[in-house]
Amino acid sequence: MSLADQPPAAALVFQTLLQHGPLSRAEVGRRTGLSPGAVTKVATPLIDDGWIAEVGRPTVERANGRPATLIAVRAERARFIGVKVTGDELIGVLADLTAQPLASRRAALGSRDVGTVVAAIARLVDQLRAAAGAAGPDGIHSIGVAISGDVDGQTGTVQYSPFLDWRRVPLAQLVESATGTPTVIENDVRALTVAEQWFGAGAGLSSFAVVTVGAGIGAGLSIGGRVVSGAHGVAGEIGHLPVGGTDRTCTCGNTGCVEAVASTHAITEQARQATGDPELTMEKAVRLAHAGDPAVRAVFARAGHAMGLALASVANLIGPERIIISGEGVASYDLFADQIRQTFADHAFGAAADCDLVVRPLPFEEWARGGAAVAAQRVFAPLK
Ligand SMILES: [Zn+2]
Incomplete structure (x- = not known):
């Protein structure tokens, strides 16, 4: 069976089962809007080729009283590798079709130039491939x-990655050539959002957002059950919301961005200015703030205010049930949590303030797992 020959309905049924299975065929029909006949037509070749299987004993469908068999994806049918690229490290996860991790590896990056990063990804993939060989x-x-x-x-x-200083890099093609394995790429926060939607704090929610705070500040948006990319692929760039209040220059070159005040780098720089210590690290800034240093505490409060404005903007725009706050910056979250919640409550409009703010420290392995989940979702839809 050629995967490319599968109708779009196959991708829909497959993704529904990945996210919500096991389900009866009738339930798949209800969730996808496909007729029972269409579900059966799509499911049969997927069962024949081992991508999905009937599981367990038949259960009774209430509607007609007839027994219904559940279908689910077969986790062991295929394996995927997810890789998260940071400025100085690669984090890789080997996962099955349901994005359950089977092995993980990390590798330091000696430099950020494209050739070095692609070669390092290829080495990491080889290590994980060896782990896969051992496992099956x-x-x-x-x-x-x-x-x-x-x-x-x-x-x-x-198209553009400020941290790596890359522009127009055909990364999927380069990794594919270096590894001999089909490759898809996705914005890292969006990949994490797919993971949260599928098996994390976004499971079962129709609309939610994942906001990550760290070297950069970004958001993944799931609206009506879909993680959105926007027409130009940049939906969710809340780090560059122009909240004003600063003349500091952002990584994007503008001033007034959330990221120019609230990224870990921005907090460190502002704390250096506030203390007059040019060597001050983020860890030291956190210690000073915990010890009650008023100038450093003010830096965190300003960052919390900018974040609160950004979160209120997300709530007012898409009305999510939940905003999940993550990223390496949440390690010091207690220092700006009060200011974030206060500003959020002041600026969220009406019922948008009912949105649940949840802090979830997620290791980079979870982002890499998101990469594997994106690859699994695209099995029957290589190009959306
Ligand atoms: Zn910016």
């Missing part, structure tokens, strides 16, 4: 790379 006979179906910046998942191109 199947090869790797595809690789999903999660990377920060303006990422065009459809063409596989990193």
Whole structure:
């Protein structure tokens, strides 16, 4: 069976089962809007080829009283590798079709130039492939790379990544050539959002957002059950919301961005100015703030205010049930939590303030797992 020959309905049924299975065929029909006949037509070749299987004993469907068999994806049918790229490290996860991790590896990056990063990804993939060989006979179906910046998942191109200083890099194609394995790429926060939607704090919610605070500040938006990319692939760039209140220059070159005040780098720089210590580290800034240093506490409060404005903007725009706050910056979250909640409550309009703010420290392995989940979702829809 050629995957490319599958109708779009196959991708829909498959993704529904990935996210919500096991389900009866009738339930798949209700969730996808497909007729029972269409579900059966799509499911039969997927069962024949081992992608999905009937599981368990028949249960009774209430509507007609007839027994219904549940269908689910077969986790062991294919393996995927997810890779999260940071400025100085690669984090890789080997996962099955349901994005359950089977092995993980990390590798330091000696430099950020494209050739070095692609070669390092290829080495990491080899290590994980060896782990896959030990764990079972199947090869790797595809690789999903999660990377920060303006990422065009459809063409596989990193249009612009400020942290890596990359512009128009055809990363999917380069990794594919270096590894011999089909590769998809996705913005890293969006990949994490897919993971949260599928098996994290966004499971079962129709609309939610994941906001990550760290070297950069970004958001993944799930609206009506879909993680959105926007027409130009940059939906969710809340780090560059122009909240004003600063003349500091952002990584994007503008002033007034949330990220120019609230990224870990911005907090460190402002704390250096506030203390007059040019060597001050983020860890030291956190210690000073905990010890009650008023100037450093003010830096965290300003960052919390900018974040609160950004979160209120997200709530007012899309009305999510929940905003999940994550990223390496949440390690010091207690220092700006009060200011975030206060500003959020002041600026969220009406019922938008009912949105649940949840803090979830997630390791980079979870972002890499998101890359594997993106690759698995695209099995029957290589180009959305
Ligand atoms: Zn900016």
